[in-house]
Amino acid sequence: MKVYKPGARGRQRQYVQPGSEFPVAHFMDESGKPKLFTVTFTEGAAEVDDTLGQYMLDKGIARRSPILLPGDFA
Helix, strand or coil: CEEECCCCCCEEEEEECHHHCCCCHHHECCCCCECCEEEEEECCEEECCHHHHHHHHHHCCCECCCCCCHHHHC
16 A cells, blocks of 8 residues: 655655554564554655554554645644
8 A cells, every 4th residue: 555745855754653552463472562653754655554554644754645644844
């Protein structure tokens, strides 16, 4: 899944740990601890797993579209 951070330039890292909030197998390591995912946005776009992408969209960490909205300038 492709997710976006509108207005972002260059390369930016975003660290997310969805397993601390949603302890499902996909977000946990072999020992049962939450995984820490590093998402690298290049020129505002990143390719992530669908489950992680949906988590980021639900939490407002990323967007489905690269289009800037009026509230982005505040």
